[in-house]
Amino acid sequence: MRNCHCLLCSGGKSNDPLAAEVADRGWYVLVDAGDGERPASAFTVGLWHSFDHAELALFDLDPADMAAWLEGAAEQVAAGRILCPDGRPDGVLGALPVVGRPVLACWHRHFFAGALRFYRGQVIPILQLVWADAPPRLWQRLEAPPPPPPEWPFPVSPDALVLTTRAAAFEGGGVAGVVHDEDGEWQFLHGPYAEIDELIIVHLAHIAERHPGLAALADLPPGWEAWRHGGGEWRRTPLEPDPE
Numbered sequence: 001m002r003n004c005h006c007l008l009c010s011g012g013k014s015n016d017p018l019a020a021e022v023a024d025r026g027w028y029v030l031v032d033a034g035d036g037e038r039p040a041s042a043f044t045v046g047l048w049h050s051f052d053h054a055e056l057a058l059f060d061l062d063p064a065d066m067a068a069w070l071e072g073a074a075e076q077v078a079a080g081r082i083l084c085p086d087g088r089p090d091g092v093l094g095a096l097p098v099v100g101r102p103v104l105a106c107w108h109r110h111f112f113a114g115a116l117r118f119y120r121g122q123v124i125p126i127l128q129l130v131w132a133d134a135p136p137r138l139w140q141r142l143e144a145p146p147p148p149p150p151e152w153p154f155p156v157s158p159d160a161l162v163l164t165t166r167a168a169a170f171e172g173g174g175v176a177g178v179v180h181d182e183d184g185e186w187q188f189l190h191g192p193y194a195e196i197d198e199l200i201i202v203h204l205a206h207i208a209e210r211h212p213g214l215a216a217l218a219d220l221p222p223g224w225e226a227w228r229h230g231g232g233e234w235r236r237t238p239l240e241p242d243p244e
Helices: 017-025 047-051 063-078 105-111 113-118 166-170 204-210 212-217
Strands: 028-032 041-045 055-059 098-102 126-130 161-165 177-180 186-189 199-203 224-227 235-238
Touching: 017 028, 017 113, 028 063, 041 063, 041 113, 047 055, 047 063, 055 063, 105 113, 105 161, 113 161, 113 199, 161 166, 161 204, 166 199, 166 204, 199 204, 204 212
Parallel strands: 055 126, 161 186
Antiparallel strands: 028 041, 041 055, 098 126, 161 199, 177 186, 177 224, 224 235
8 A cells, every 4th residue: 555745644734725725626736837948837736645646747738728638637537537657548638639658756856846845755656648759758867967076065966956945045045944855855945834836946056055054964864854943953853754
């Protein structure tokens, strides 16, 4: 039986609006209009928690259309339909024939910050619904990052993608919590329950440059977190065990 690490399973429903939406309906669709460098995208959050089904994602179409299509697909999943990453065309979106492709975990930080926030860093299955192998092809691996520079304190490349907040990355806000999850991913947060629209993905070098004191936590082991209050000393503790 699969474990779910999400905010609902950890008792965070009252502190997170996205968790409340998932608790009410079973899923929510997040939409990103894109910005010239990033394609427009939409993806579900909650199908894994509510129905033991992979989340669904669409890219590079009209945002309103993607949202409507994913709402319809999620309703079918809730009714018992199972979408498989078997490479065969599927009519789940009606007039738009698509093929389900499994998204590799290395892409999650690029495009699915909302899902990672809801699932508390747990990498969960996501199906990219594509037509004619349209890009971006998230079932293919990212290129290997360059080696880190000398004296770089963290055990991953400066180009590693991390989850943080707009305030910490660009607006001079502080970092009160650092999470190094079991899969080796990093989060730099101002509090335990950041709002979903505050979260962004940046390179680790970006956050390390703006907060040089974080180098003291570069040796934080996977599966641990560190928090401090009012700029005091960091308190390191293991992450909570997975809910049974």
